[in-house]
Amino acid sequence: MRNEARPGTHWLLGCGNMGGALLGRWIAAGTGPWRVIDPAKADAPDGAVRGAGDDDPAVVVLAVKPQVWREVVAPLAGRVAGAVVISVMAGVTAAALAEALPGARIVRAMPNTPAAIGQGVTGLWSADAGARDVAGALFEAAGAVVWLEDEADFDALTGVSGSGPAYVFGFIEALAAAGCAAGLSDDVAMALARGTVTGAAALAANDPAAADELRRRVTSPGGTTAAGLAVLMPGLGPLLVDTVAAAAARSKSLGGE
Numbered sequence: 001m002r003n004e005a006r007p008g009t010h011w012l013l014g015c016g017n018m019g020g021a022l023l024g025r026w027i028a029a030g031t032g033p034w035r036v037i038d039p040a041k042a043d044a045p046d047g048a049v050r051g052a053g054d055d056d057p058a059v060v061v062l063a064v065k066p067q068v069w070r071e072v073v074a075p076l077a078g079r080v081a082g083a084v085v086i087s088v089m090a091g092v093t094a095a096a097l098a099e100a101l102p103g104a105r106i107v108r109a110m111p112n113t114p115a116a117i118g119q120g121v122t123g124l125w126s127a128d129a130g131a132r133d134v135a136g137a138l139f140e141a142a143g144a145v146v147w148l149e150d151e152a153d154f155d156a157l158t159g160v161s162g163s164g165p166a167y168v169f170g171f172i173e174a175l176a177a178a179g180c181a182a183g184l185s186d187d188v189a190m191a192l193a194r195g196t197v198t199g200a201a202a203l204a205a206n207d208p209a210a211a212d213e214l215r216r217r218v219t220s221p222g223g224t225t226a227a228g229l230a231v232l233m234p235g236l237g238p239l240l241v242d243t244v245a246a247a248a249a250r251s252k253s254l255g256g257e
């Protein structure tokens with residue numbers, strides 16, 4: 001197996017929220033050259049060129065919605081044999097991609113939007129060792145990478161980390177709303193909620209202590225945090241189990257659409 005991409009350009013199909021976030025990091029890291037194929041984009045971002053060229057690509061990243069992927073990749077069949085094709089699409093299996101794109105060296109990836117600032121976490125899987133090296137180098141430019149041994153774990157991973165930033169942003173919204181309900185102004189409540197979540201996340205990233213130890217350090221016996229956690233914790237675990245299960249089930253079903 002080759003451990004690097006064949007010569008040629010890198011193509012990004014779909015330069016929306018996720019594709020655009022990744023592309024910014026990849027251009028900054030000096031990868032490419034990149035071509036952006038997205039009918040909604042009148043211009044490519046700085047550092048990339050708009051539209052497919054005459055040459056066949058070395059690397060193709062598929063970042064369109066799962067609902068449209070078959071029609072998007074149909075013109076690629078015959079141009080990507082030997083190319084590394086990386087799909088960030090939820091639910092679409094490597095087998096389905098390989099069937100649509102004969103000879104492509106398929107990688108599945110599930111990033112998340114903090115990749116935009118190099119703070120993403122991306123789940124990766126490929127049966128092709130050389131393609132793993134190519135994809136690993138790309139996604140390491142956007143944050144942490146976690147390799148899966150079993151592609152079937154992608155649905156659960158998507159439910160945890162692909163969708164996960166939205167849960168955290170939803171938590172910020174809910175904590176701010178709770179602050180308002182307790183009498184704070186909108187602005188003060190949002191500043192406190194946002195600052196608390198970002199500060200706690202940064203502490204979790206920088207302090208080697210386990211999450212439960214970090215939680216205990218906030219929780220004075222008989223104090224305010226204990227009173228709050230007594231309300232929050234019994235429901236939080238089951239709620240997140242149901243949340244991740246719902247997202248994982250949707251990931252699984254998207255593959256069939």
Ligand SMILES: NC(=O)C1=CN([C@@H]2O[C@H](COP(=O)(O)OP(=O)(O)OC[C@H]3O[C@@H](n4cnc5c(N)ncnc54)[C@H](O)[C@@H]3O)[C@@H](O)[C@H]2O)C=CC1
Nearest residue numbers: 014015016017018037038040063064065066088089090111
């Ligand atoms: N948004 C997120 O947080 C994450 C999204 N993903 C995956 O990334 C993919 C894209 O999601 P988003 O970026 O959120 O969607 P989006 O709607 O922001 O971007 C999709 C892009 O595809 C473009 N597009 C539509 N038809 C096209 C065509 N025929 N050829 C080329 N481009 C075309 C659209 O113009 C749009 O810019 C999905 O498959 C999703 O599962 C994966 C991880 C996280």
Ligand SMILES: O=C(O)[C@@H]1CCC=N1
Nearest residue numbers: 089090158162163164
């Ligand atoms: O909501 C979605 O389907 C995509 C996949 C993971 C995050 N966003």
